[in-house]
Amino acid sequence: MGRLRRIFRYYLLSLKFDVKTLFAYPEAFWMAAFTQPLWAIVQMIFIETLYGQTSNFLGYSKYDSYMLYGTYKAIQSLAVMIFYLRLQDLTEEIRGTSQWSLDMMLLKPIDSQLFATSGKYWLPELTNILVGAGMVMYGLVNEPRMINGLQILAYFYVLFLALIVVYVLYFVLQTLLFWFDYLQVGEAFWIRMQGFGKYPRELYHGGLGVLVNIAIPVTLMGSVPVEYLLGRIPYTMLAMYTVVVAALFFLSRWFWFFSLKRYSSFSS
């Protein structure tokens, strides 16, 4: 219990610190807050372009697609807000070119994975989360339907699983730095892989389908939760998703500790 309280205190203090930084440099926040939702607008234009040519896209109406993308955007932005900064810094910490050395992180009386990969917040993403939530509401309002409590619960549970998948994906990519001298592409690769989550899961077949629907289920970010919300997937599938995501998380954690053995410190 004491350990949990310490972790909670760590996250709370980090958040307080980031909010203070935000008030010290509000320009950066506002610039990011206004420009980042642009990519949501780009995708909305793509949705309008697609539905200018068809009325049904793999069983999704235009408003279903808005819900799908809104869900994807909200969960992606939440992941960026919570994990992005620390995970982005990790490459330089491993290489020893950051102000913060990984040695320092490993010596703290807190779980090394937790400390090295979370606890620094990118608050401008709040606008993207709101944009995503707004798109979900827009889709629901324009095409009203009956949704029960269980469907809503399943929706949020899948979002929680999606958050873990997005985290694990970036975490593994960045941990690869223990094995490669230089791998600048991690962040871009992470963002691109998430891109598979922007579309219905039925879009992907064969090996690609297995990869993005089961092995690294990025479709949990949009398509799967929306289908739960609309009551289109059996609840039994939740067990499979839970097992896959748990396995991914524990594998990534194992990979982190395994890779740490390879880490050789220089200067700190």
Add this chain to the structure above:
Amino acid sequence: MKYWRTFLLTIQTELQYRANLVLWIIEGAIAPVVMVLAWFVVLGNRSEVGGYTRGDFITYYLAVTFGWYVVAGTFSQMIGRAIKMGEMNITLVKPYNVVLEKMVREQAWKFISLLIALPILAVVTYMFRSYVTVSLSGVQIFMTMVSFALGAILFAIIEATIGILAFWFVEIWPIADTSMACMNVFGGMLAPLTLMPIFFQRVAAYLPFKYVFFVPVSMLLGKGDNASFELGLQVIFIVVCFGIYSLIWRAGLKRYEGIGG
């Protein structure tokens, strides 16, 4: 010669990180693959959508993806950093332009990436050989190549202009991000412009982004309505954008206070 040396040096550096280059190419190919899959779904049993067949969609996104290595790049941030960090101080007193140097470095990176990407392009084209059909006359091929070259010049000027805005702004990434979003929508990187809602097609006609990617790729597909007119417009946009760039550069230099370097 001095820029040529920079080009060669950057190539040597980039060759040290070959795994990184290959991963960048895979990363760059993911989005177009998804786009093609999406358009295939929209096509369904139809032979074409808005004048685009399956082959056209594949060729379009292939051209955009691999054309990126010829036309585009991301050097505005490098220019911005050179201004922000005072790196420019050294170059100001030498017969050496920091903007050109960053441009050349980017071209070297792209050149190596393109060389690695070419075999992938060949394999993909072979896999979809029954769909991909490009039949152009000698004149059309020449016009397409000229159009790609003009698109590259226009893109370089836009990037350089964003980069030198660092004379006024501490962070230029939001501007670069906005420009990239515009390039996606109005430049046809997201989807062929002629399939987009009519409002965006109208706005795109008055912006330079369309002339970076969409015009050369349309020529490659043989869909350019009036190729020489489009080439003329590309030249006009280059002249206008370069004029704007020159004005900003001169005003920026007067404002510049070098720290460090």
